[in-house]
Every structure is written in C-alpha cells, then in structure tokens.
Amino acid sequence: MTASAAATTAKAPQTPQLDQARPESLGLSPARLQAMSDAFKREIDKGSIPGVTVLVSRRGHIGWFEALGRQAPGSDAPMRPDSLFRIFSMTKPIVSVGIMQLVEDGYLQLDDPLQKFIPEFENTSVGVVDNGKLDLVPLNRPITIQDLLRHTSGITYDHVGDGPIHRMYRESRVRSRKITNEEHARLIAELPLVCQPGAAWNYSRSTDILGRVIEVIAGKTLGAFLTERILAPLQMTETAFHTGAENKHRLAEAFPTDPWTGDPVALFNMLEKPVMESGGGGLVSTTMDYARFCQMLLSGGTLHGTRIIGRKTLQLMASNHLEPHIPPDNYILPPGHGFGLGFAVRTEPGISPFPGSVGQFYWSGIAGTFFWIDPAEDMFAVFMSQGPGQREYFRTLVRNLVYAAVE
Incomplete structure (x- = not known):
C-alpha cells in the first residue's frame, strides 16, 4: 500500500513568520538574555565547548538568536547562525510526527x-x-x-x-x-x-x-517520506540524513577528546551518505530549520497556513502516556516528567531541578542539541552544540537562563 506523498495544505490561520523582534516586546528581558549570552561565553572561554547557538522565540517571533564561539576546535571560523549540526535524537520527534501522519491517513x-x-x-x-x-x-x-x-x-x-x-x-x-x-x-x-x-x-x-x-x-525510503510530508512543507531545506561537500565549511564539530574526562569523542561524518537512514538519530540540521519545526508544534500543527499534523493529534502526542506502573529506567527522563508519543512531557511544576511549565514538551540529541516547547508561555527554544559529555549540564543551564528572562 502507498501513503499519499502530498503534504496536507489545508489553510489554517496564518502563523507568524519567525521574524526577529525586540525581546522586551515579547515579554523577554534583554538584560537576562545578555546574561545568558555571557554565561555561554564563559563556558566557551573555559574550553567546555567550541561554540553554541541559542534561539529563543515567544509569541511567534524570535527574541534572541545568537551564534557564539567557534564552529570547530582548531579552527578560527566563528560559529554561524546556519552552521550544520548532528541532531541525533532530535530526529525522533520528526519521525514520530511522520508516524502520526500515517495514523491520520488511516x-x-x-x-x-x-x-x-x-x-x-x-x-x-x-x-x-x-x-x-x-x-x-x-x-x-x-x-x-x-x-x-x-x-x-x-x-x-x-x-x-x-x-x-x-x-x-x-x-x-x-x-x-x-x-x-x-x-x-x-x-x-x-x-x-x-x-x-x-x-x-x-x-x-x-x-x-x-x-x-x-x-x-x-513504499519509499524514510528520507523521501520525511522530505515530502514534513521537511519540504516546513521549508526545512537544510535537514537531511547527510549534507553535501559544498557545506563542508559549515559543519559544527566537537573536541576530539572530551574536555572534562579526556575520553575520545567520535561522531559520524555529516558529508557521508549513510545506507541506514536512522529514524532515531540520523538527521543533520540547522538551528533555524529546527526552529521552523518547533514553531509548527507550538502553533498546533501548522506553519504559515500549511497543516502538518492535526491539532488534536498533536495534543495526544504531547500528553503523558506512561501509566503509574510504568517507571522510567534511568536519568534520561527526569523527575516530574512523563513521556508522550515522541516527546518528554512535564507533568509537575516542581520536583525537577530546573524551571518550566506543566505541559511543556521537549527532546534532545546525544551530541549536545536540545529544544523545548512551552505552550503556557507561548515560547520555544532551540540550543545547538556538539559536545556529548556536556549535554546534560548545558540542557539545565540553558533552561535556567532562558526562564530567568521570561517576564
């Protein structure tokens, strides 16, 4: 059987174009966002990470988007807003949306x-x-x-x-x-x-x-399906299972050895086309590409009038699906959280050692990428880096710093 390749194009209320706006016009403190920037600059100066990007969007507009540090160790090239990252498990929410599209198609x-x-x-x-x-x-x-x-x-x-x-x-x-x-x-x-x-x-x-x-x-490859049903409709033109040699100058890289433990760090070659298109961790993307996916999620399944997934389907995905007798097995799912259909979901205002809102949903990648959607604050954030050993520390740090800026 063959699923329809065409993305749903039913018109919905127009969502904002993710343009830049003054932070204070979005209820974000410029001083606190600058403090966030300063904190990451300190980490870069200490040698914790070569560089990072941070994007914070609220009320449909980008209030902060900054590329800090270097794109790769041993290089003088600065981190760029369009640097390419291995997003690893941030592939999972995209594939999960693809599965739910097939549920909606019957x-x-x-x-x-x-x-x-x-x-x-x-x-x-x-x-x-x-x-x-x-x-x-x-x-x-x-x-x-x-x-x-x-x-x-x-x-x-x-x-x-x-x-x-x-x-x-x-x-x-x-x-x-x-x-x-x-x-x-x-x-x-x-x-x-x-x-x-x-x-x-x-x-x-x-x-x-x-x-x-x-x-x-x-009846087609995973990459072809994702491109037709999600990536192309969202104009995520930089997101795929590999990137071309013409983009070699835009690849973000990690330190060859972990700066905290000295352990070797080995990540896949983004220029190499894999045979296996890993639905659990194979995509390469940019900060802005993933921001478009996040805005679609925050907008209830649409972006710029194109519906990717139904509002009620997305609501189901972003709800906790773990019954009380289903315990999480390790640190990956923090206290005060459950898990939905492709996302971790915050279920308690407290318990977790970082701020957030009940109903917030998110996921991350093992190499250091992270995003979250906060419907209660009409906000999302995307953090990109390539530092596997620092990922847990930076996920908590960026949450603390962004929420400190919410007024």
Missing part, C-alpha cells in the same frame, strides 16, 4: 502490533536474567506502535546499560550506518527485549523501528 493505529508491518517481531523473545544466566521467555503481548512511540517496547540501546542484552547489542551490527533500515529491523527482532512490552520505560532504538514501519507503509 494506514495504521496506535494499538496495531508491530508484527503487522515487520513480521519478524512475532518471534521476538524477552530476556530474563536469573543468577547471572540469561533465560528467554515468550512475549506476554505483542509490541504495539504506541509502545515504540513512548519507549515501552522492551527494545533498548547498547549505551544505556551494561546487562547481557546491552552487550548483545554492542556485539551486533545494529550501530552500522552501512546496513539498510530493513536489515536493522531484522537484527533488532532477533535480539531479546529487556522487559515485556509495556512493563517499563526504556530509551531505545524504537524510533529506528518506526522509521522502517514508515518505509513499509509508504
């Missing part, structure tokens, strides 16, 4: 079993560790599309633990950029789950599997 439902689209998952087993021995048991129920979107599938990542299944992931070829999405899905189906579907929240390769589901339904 090609799948959230409670559909994954094996309906990828039959190999019918035989997936669950690994249970008992006295150091790994036993395999059958599924209590199939993995669903909803499980994949909210990371309750039992699939995992090799870097989020050191159990026997995580080691099996590390010993497999699932990290290769030279296999197809189909081959990747088959490999994952052969590996045991870390828990029964729906039993726990485990950050995972689930969104990579959703990328393959899109390919099966749409």
